[in-house]
Amino acid sequence: MKYLIITVVVVALLFTAAQAYISNDLAKTEQQAYEVIWKNDVLEARYYPKAVMATVTGSSSDYKSSSNQHFRVLAGYIFGGNEESQSIPMTSPVHMTFDESGSEMSFVMPSNMELDGLPKPNDRGIKFSESEEKYVVAIRFGGWSDDEKIKQNSDLLMKSLETMGIEPQSAPWYMGYNPPFQLVNRRNEIAIEVSATDMERIKML
Known part of the structure; x- marks a missing residue:
């Protein structure tokens, strides 16, 4: 004993x-850089400047299958799967959207890399873009993500915005901050874009 x-x-x-x-x-x-504009015990309103994104899309519409499938492709790119065999530092968070029509995952490229300076991927399914600056309201939850938790928090965020009289400018999307081997202190978020006008209203709350 x-x-x-x-x-x-x-x-x-x-x-x-x-x-x-x-x-x-x-x-x-x-x-990924952002500025906190307002927050309460549940929500956080932010401003995001432009960022360079690497994105893959697919037909999977659930979190588990789409995250595994897309992560392998994007991780392969930053770990040297490109024409220059260049390793690119991992950043956080990973952005994901999924619905009945399919799914999408994006890695944020390091802030010192520009869109026209990225090495070409070996996998031609990877597309690059520069996101527009935006205002976002996010809700955070811990533990391991799954479709049920993502839906629950998406619904809660949508309901909170409705109660505040805020009109969403996008569908909810998921942001994950931790690798699979991190078992504690996990951070997950659901975010929705809002207008600059509504953000001014939020500031006054």
Whole structure:
């Protein structure tokens, strides 16, 4: 019994140390820039400047299958799957949209890379674009994402905006900040674009 307790304690300490190391290492990952304009206990309103995005699309309409499929393609690109065999640093978050018609995933390219300076992908299904600056309202949730949690938080965000009298300018999309091997302190968000006029109203709340 004594050895079992010691083993459990050692495993717990190793797990805690490993997750702390992962969290510390991920803190060094570049995060897409934004400015917080307003927030309450549930919602956060933000301004996002332009960003360069690498995007893939597919026919999968659920979170699990589309995330696995698309992530492999985009990860392959930044890990050297391009004409210059260039490694590109991973950033966060990963953006995803999905509905009955299909799905889309985007990686945000590092802020020091410009659209016309990106190496051409080996996979021609990857497309590049520069997003427009936008105003966004987001809601955060923890743990592991799945279709049910994404729908619940999307519905909650839509209902919150309706209560505030804010007209959405986009469908909800998902943003994930953590790799699969991070087991604690996971961050997930659902976001919706809003107009500049409505953002001025939100500031006054």
